[in-house]
Amino acid sequence: MTGAGPTDLAAPGARPSAALDIARDVRSGSVSAADVVDRYLGAIDEIDGELHAFVTVLHDGARREAESVDLKVAAGGDPGPLAGVPVALKDNMCTRGVPTTCSSRILDGWCPPYDATVVQRLRAAGAIVIGKTNLDEFAMGSSTENSAFGPTRNPHDPARVPGGSSGGSAAAVAAGLAPLALGSDTGGSIRQPAALCGVVGMKPTYGTVSRYGLVAFASSLDQIGPLTTTVTESAVLFDVIGGQDPMDSTCLERPVPRTVSALADGVEGLRVGLVSELVDGVDGAVEARVREAAETLAGAGANVEEFSIPEFRHGLPAYYIVAPAEASSNLSRYDGVRYGLRVDAETAESMNAATRAAGFGAEVKRRIMLGTYALSAGYYDAYYGQAQKVRTLIIDALAVAYQRFDVLLGATTPTTAFAIGAKVDDPWAMYLSDVCTVPSNLAGHPAISIPFGPDDSGLPVGVQVLAPALGEPVMFQVAAVLELGAPVLGPPRVHAR
């Protein structure tokens, strides 16, 4: 990248960005990437014992990458727009020669023989992979409690969950242990933890970011996206990781829209639909913040109108058929043959079943069972087939909404962060955490969660902006205005000094 650095492209008055400051200083040679990496590694070593955001910290690998960035700067080269910026990766993205666990025992000891496309793109932009973050096993969960390695804690209140499944990435960014992180979002797994930890989380349009090297959960829904402190960082990181990839045949062939240049455009004259189904029935404090966000946009010149999309009510039950069905198929690959755990037995089939019994945790078993049931003879049409038709109904309803509106607005989550252990015995209560986020996944549309002040207990609230397919520029435009107008959220209780 040549010309203006990303910092110069930020909206006037935008919030300070650790990531963009690092990139600017490393590129100019005033700060070394090695010092930056040491500072973040030191912070991780100091406080991650309490949070458990990371599964693997790459002390040596990060220092090696930092040296190569510094050498490039010393030789007069430009390492790229994210020069020297540490990035935390959710541990379901493949890193060659580095354990990739999906927080599951079944991948015990597995080191992928290749890097995910997003990892290659980060490195090409000068970023440094500093560690792999904790998640609900195979990204199945909304609290990061379903990790074989134990839960991650919310930096705003360590007795509470960070959300999930990208809870490690969200907590790492919130606590200042990494300026940027990547997560994956199948039903809300970037946006929901972002909301609960008070950071920005964005799920891109399906097909804009390569899934090559993302361990598959539900392939027609999964999408990688950024978790960041600011909206500008989110746009910068999306522009770095997005774009077609010959290694992922579900990537869009057309160019991905650049988003950074849209950040300062404002919302004058934009039509914003406040979705009734994404405010009615959520906690009072969350609803109040969403309505405040709507007023903020109206105050900035947008035309805001409340609008009902009744089809959204079917989103969650349809999602909890489609996603487990795809998961039950995708996870059949964990059979004790080619990688990871094997529990020996007399025959191949008994070895498969014993390995899967020992290697998968309770929630993964539950989802495989659910998906297998929904796809079994006699039930396929009634459940899976019907859920796919509901998907069409939601897509059609959104098409109607986007004839009237440029973007839609609502809550990201029905509640703020809940206590660790509060929902572990009631799967449906846990699944309800995803009720506001699943429609965008079913439709393949982009959506972003922006922190919008605290609730009465000081816990972060997230508001969500939804846009039509490839509507990332207008989505970021609106997000930038919300960020500037957001009520102040106090610093997390656990944070790097």
Add this chain to the structure above:
Amino acid sequence: MPGQPETGEPGSGTPSLTREDAAYVARLARIDLTDDELDLYAVQLAAVIGHAAEVAALDTEGVEPTAHPLPLRNVTRTDEPRPSLDRAEVLAQAPAVEDGRFRVPPILGEAL
């Protein structure tokens, strides 16, 4: 079909699942589950499927199913040789290997 779960007509309200139904699904999914797990999952699956029953009951006459959000047709690339993953590196990740291949327990029993 033997072992087929009898959970009533889909869409006819909250279904119930027995331990035997759960065991049938677990066998299809190739997971050894304990009796306690089977009992728990029978109850929990029924609860989730009960919510799906609302969806199963919707009138979707004439609605096309969506399997995938993008209107992608066949995606092809030029047919030219290119490097693949290193075989030794891939096999090094396997639990058991013999003669450059994955080694597994007998698939068809003693007859072979």
